[in-house]
Amino acid sequence: MKDNKIQIAILGLGTVGTGVYKVLKKQQPEMLPKLGVEVEVSRVLVRNLERAASRVDDPSILTNKWEDIISDDTIDIIVEVMGGMEPARTYILDALHAGKNVVTANKDLIAADGHALMDAAKDANKDFLFEAAVAGGIPIIQPLKQALQGNYIEEIVGIVNGTTNFILTKMTEEGMEFKEALQLATDLGYAEADPTSDVEGLDAGRKMAILASIGFHSRVTFKDVYTEGITKITARDIRYAKEVGCRIKLLGRARNTEEGIEVGVYPMLIDSRHPLASVNDSFNAVFVKGDAVGDTMFYGRGAGELPTASAVVGDIFDVIKNMHFGCTGRIGCTCYKQIPMKNRENIVSKYFMRIKVEDRPGVLAAVTSVFGNNGVSIEQFIQKRKNDDLAEIVVITEEVKEKNFDDSVKILKTMSMIKQISAIIRVY
Amino acid sequence: MKDNKIQIAILGLGTVGTGVYKVLKKQQPEMLPKLGVEVEVSRVLVRNLERAASRVDDPSILTNKWEDIISDDTIDIIVEVMGGMEPARTYILDALHAGKNVVTANKDLIAADGHALMDAAKDANKDFLFEAAVAGGIPIIQPLKQALQGNYIEEIVGIVNGTTNFILTKMTEEGMEFKEALQLATDLGYAEADPTSDVEGLDAGRKMAILASIGFHSRVTFKDVYTEGITKITARDIRYAKEVGCRIKLLGRARNTEEGIEVGVYPMLIDSRHPLASVNDSFNAVFVKGDAVGDTMFYGRGAGELPTASAVVGDIFDVIKNMHFGCTGRIGCTCYKQIPMKNRENIVSKYFMRIKVEDRPGVLAAVTSVFGNNGVSIEQFIQKRKNDDLAEIVVITEEVKEKNFDDSVKILKTMSMIKQISAIIRVY
Known part of the structure; x- marks a missing residue:
C-alpha cells in the first residue's frame, strides 16, 4: 500500500479481466467511504501489449512480464483471471509465497489442485478467494463458508453451466433439436467454438467438485466427478418429460450420504414445480439443502463479463477489509474431513x-x-x-x-x- | 473464553432460541475442526425458569436475571432472540458497552434503531451481526455486505413474509378467499393469533427497511416505508391476474432512483415467468438487481425454528472466527451515504x-x-x-x-x- 491506495495487479485482460477493470473503475467514488482506501490497478499482465492498449485508460500499466508484478512490493493483491492450469498455478503460488493476497476465478485450477493453493495461502496467512469460480456472479461460496456454516449440508444441486441451460431452454420452449440450439448458442456467443467442455458437462463437473468440497468439508476433485452431457437429449425426450410434469435440465448433483460422497453431472428430469425447473436461458442456480436451513436456492448470472467481475470485485474488497483489520487468511480451506467417495455401484x-x-x-x-x-x-x-x-x-x-x-x-x-x-x- | 471454549449466552428460549440451542448441540462435533474452539451455551435468559427447564440439558444454565449474564466476564457472545424493543435494546447496548459481541434476529429493533446499535458496536470494536433478522435462514445480509459489495444495487424486491405468501398461494392454487386462507394459516401455526403485523405488511416493511439500508448504503427506517396489506385481495383479483399472465404476491420493493430512495410493501401483480412468481407457500425470496451482477435471487425459508437458527449460528461462528483473528467489528455499519427518501408524489x-x-x-x-x-x-x-x-x-x-x-x-x-x-x- 502507498498513499492510502491499495495496489492490485490483474493477470489477464480477457472477458473477466476487462470486466474487473470496468467494475473497479465504476466503484472508484465508493472506495474511500466503503473501504477506507482506494484501489489502484497498477499492473495488468497481458500477452499482447498492443491489442490490450485500447482496453485501459493508461497503457503504461500493461506488461507482459510476470517479473514486473511479482517483484513489485507495492502490489498487495493479485487478481488471476487468465484461466487454465499453467502458468496460472505457478503465478498464484509465487504470489502467495511472496506474501500477496490472491483472488481468482479459475475453476479448472481449483477443481484440480485447490488444496495446494489453499495450503500455500494458509502458510502465508494470506487470502485466497475464488467466489467467481463457481456460478459467476451468484454468491455461493461465501454463503456456504459463512452464513450456512451452522448446517450439515446434505445435498447441493446446481444448474451451473449457462450454455447448456440456454440450449435446453430453447429445446424446451421452441422445440429445437440439440444441434440447432447449439448453433444458436454459438451464434449468440454463449457457446465456444469447441463446446465440448460445456455440452459434455465437464465445466459443470469442475464447479460441482468445488461446491461439494466446501459444502461437505472434504476434498472432492474433478476426477472424482462423474459427468454426462446433453448431446443425446432430443426434443422428443423433452416432450415426454413435459407429459409427466417434468423439465430436462443439466444438473450437477452432490450428495453426502452415509456411504460417502457422490458427485455427478447428468441431464435429469426434474419436477416442473421445483425451483430449479424454472431457471431458464443462461441463468444459473444452486440449490442447497441443509439440516437446519432446509431448502435454499441462489440464482443469477453464471458467467459474463460484469457478473463474474461482480464476484471478483466482492472478493477484492473483502481482502482489503481483511488487510485493514489484519486478518487476511480468515476464511481459508474448510476441508477438515476426509470422507470417501461413494462407490458408484451403490x-x-x-x-x-x-x-x-x-x-x-x-x-x-x-x-x-x-x-x-x-x-x-x-x-x-x-x-x-x-x-x-x-x-x-x-x-x-x-x-x-x-x-x-x-x-x-x-x-x-x-x-x-x-x-x-x-x-x-x-x-x- | 476459558479452556478453549467460547462461552455464549442466549437471551430468550422461544422458537428461535430453542432452535439455536438445538443447532449448536448438533454442531458440537464439528466445532473444534471448524472453529478451533468449542462453543458452550453457559447461560440462557428466560422469564419462567420452570417452563424452560425441559428445553435444555442442564437447567442450571437458566437464569431470569440479566445481571448474571452481563456481569459474567467469561461470556463473549450474547445471542439476543427475545424480540421486541425493550428490554432487548438495553441488553444489546449493555452487552456491547461491556465488550461482548452480539448476534440478534431482532428485525423490529434494527429497522427502528439499528444505527444506534451499530454505532455502539463500532465504538467497542465488537461484532453486531443480524443475518437472521431478514428472511430467516436465507443468506442475504452477508451477500449484500460482502459478495455483492462491488455493485451499485438498483433494486431489491422481496417476498419476505411467509405467512402472507402462504395465504396468497392458497388463494391462487385453491381459489380460497382471504379469510379462509388466513384461518388455515392460523390453524397450521403460520399466522399468529393477531395477524396484523403480517397481513398488513408491517413485518415485511421492517425487513425491507433493513435490506434497503444495506443495499443502498443509506439509512432507511421502518417509518420511511409505505405499507399496504393483502386483506382486500380477493380470489377474483387473483383469477383476473392469471388471465393477464400474472400472479399476485406481497412484494417489498426498494428502489434507489435519481430522485431518492423509495421503499414500499404492496400486493402486486407480477409476471408469472418472473422467478419471484413461483416462490410459493411459506417460502421467502429476495431478488436483487445490481449494476454488475444483474439479476440475482436468494430463496429459502424465511422463518421457523431451525432455518432462523441456521442464520444465527452462522453469525455466531463468524464472530468466533473474528475473535480468533482479532478482527471483530470487521463488518460494521455500511450506511456511508445520506440519500433522501423519494417524495411519494414522484x-x-x-x-x-x-x-x-x-x-x-x-x-x-x-x-x-x-x-x-x-x-x-x-x-x-x-x-x-x-x-x-x-x-x-x-x-x-x-x-x-x-x-x-x-x-x-x-x-x-x-x-x-x-x-x-x-x-x-x-x-x-
Missing part, C-alpha cells in the same frame, strides 16, 4: 427410459420381468401409440441402484423384441 | 384496477378520458361480460405517477356511472 437413481419394441402380445411382460428380475421397481409405465409396427414405451423407475438398472439394460439390449433404446435419462 | 407505478360500471354507451369513453386527462396511459383494457346491469372493466395502466393515478380515482369515484371500484393493485 449410487441410487431414478430413471426415465424410452424404448421401441415390437407391437405384439407378451412384450410388456417380458420387459417388466427383466426389470423385476434385476430388482428395479417401476413407478410409471406409459405405452405410446404405434409407429410403423413398433410401440414406444416410456418407463420411469423408482430409485434403484445404478448397477441394477445397467444390468437390466444390458439384458434388454440382447432381446430381439426390443428394437431401440432411444433414451435413458436420470430423474431428480 | 413515485411511479403500474396499476391493475377493477371497476363495475353501468352497461351503457359512453361509459368507456368517460372512464378513459378521466385517465387521459390526468396523464395516465392505459396499457390494457378488458371489458368482462355483464353481471346484473353492470359491466366489469379491468384497466392496467402504464407506469404512471401515483399522484396522477390517485387523482383519476378520486374523479372516478364521483361519477354516477361508476358503481364500484372493486380493486386497485399495483403491477410489478
